[in-house]
Amino acid sequence: MKKAFVDFRISDVERVRLEELDVEVLTVPPYEVLYEAICGHPDILLHIVDNKTILVHKDMNSDFISKLKTCDIDLVFSKESLVSNYPGDIMLNAVCLNGMLLHNLEHTDYNLLQLNKYKKLINIKQGYTKCSTAIVSDNAVITSDQGIAKALIKENIDVLIVPAGDILLPGLDYGFIGGACGLIDINTIVFYGSLNNYAYGTEVLNFLKKHNVQPYYLSDGKLIDRGSILTIDCYNTIHSQI
Numbered sequence: 309m310k311k312a313f314v315d316f317r318i319s320d321v322e323r324v325r326l327e328e329l330d331v332e333v334l335t336v337p338p339y340e341v342l343y344e345a346i347c348g349h350p351d352i353l354l355h356i357v358d359n360k361t362i363l364v365h366k367d368m369n370s371d372f373i374s375k376l377k378t379c380d381i382d383l384v385f386s387k388e389s390l391v392s393n394y395p396g397d398i399m400l401n402a403v404c405l406n407g408m409l410l411h412n413l414e415h416t417d418y419n420l421l422q423l424n425k426y427k428k429l430i431n432i433k434q435g436y437t438k439c440s441t442a443i444v445s446d447n448a449v450i451t452s453d454q455g456i457a458k459a460l461i462k463e464n465i466d467v468l469i470v471p472a473g474d475i476l477l478p479g480l481d482y483g484f485i486g487g488a489c490g491l492i493d494i495n496t497i498v499f500y501g502s503l504n505n506y507a508y509g510t511e512v513l514n515f516l517k518k519h520n521v522q523p524y525y526l527s528d529g530k531l532i533d534r535g536s537i538l539t540i541d542c543y544n545t546i547h548s549q550i
Contacts, residue, residue, distance in 0.1 A: 310541040315348040315534040322500060322526035329492055337369040341392050345479035349535020351438040355400040356540050357423050365390050387418040398435035406446040410459060411437045432459050438536060441486040448519045450485050450512060468515040474507040476532040483533020490537025498524045501531035
């Protein structure tokens with residue numbers, strides 16, 4: 309059964325709709341050292357390495373760790389602790405796809421780099437890399453970050469660039485497209501909110517159609533950045549990793 313890691317602030321409606329996809333929903337507990345807007349964001353607090361391995365921040369809630377240990381998941385802990393201020397909060401917020409790891413490598417956790425040392429490492433300025441990147445497939449992404457777009461286009465990745473904004477992130481001016489969604493399987497991407505209420509929804513829908521991916525909405529309101537939906541199952545890692 310697929311397991312989806314979500315922010316602890318997921319609404320009841322969002323949870324029910326996600327569970328309707330035959331997904332076990334695992335709420336990631338907050339880490340109060342971080343500022344409130346992102347303190348429960350999965351893509352800040354953990355990183356899916358492969359089909360059974362998850363790297364979690366070393367100070368993760370012990371009850372949550374105990375729960376993960378019952379799920380037949382191999383756990384690895386970060387070398388460093390997350391801290392409140394940038395760049396100390398970005399160390400796990402990398403993008404992995406198609407044999408590459410994309411991040412601000414100066415601030416990537418050492419253990420995450422070691423676990424991905426066989427991949428091509430691509431350095432960019434944007435530290436909130438996963439927050440800023442919606443993965444549509446191993447060969448297609450959506451982002452508002454020009455640096456991410458430029459780097460991935462060089463790697464023959466199809467990139468849809470959307471303007472920043474029009475995504476909710478309570479406590480901050482706006483959120484990011486990567487944090488508002490996540491792949492559940494290779495043909496389904498789940499959104500917190502609806503593309504029908506997103507200023508660039510038509511462009512996103514056309515891009516998804518191009519890559520044979522269907523959107524699924526957890527609510528009917530505006531898109532909201534809850535820190536990505538990160539999904540794993542026992543057969544295949546879904547690269548849906550502010």
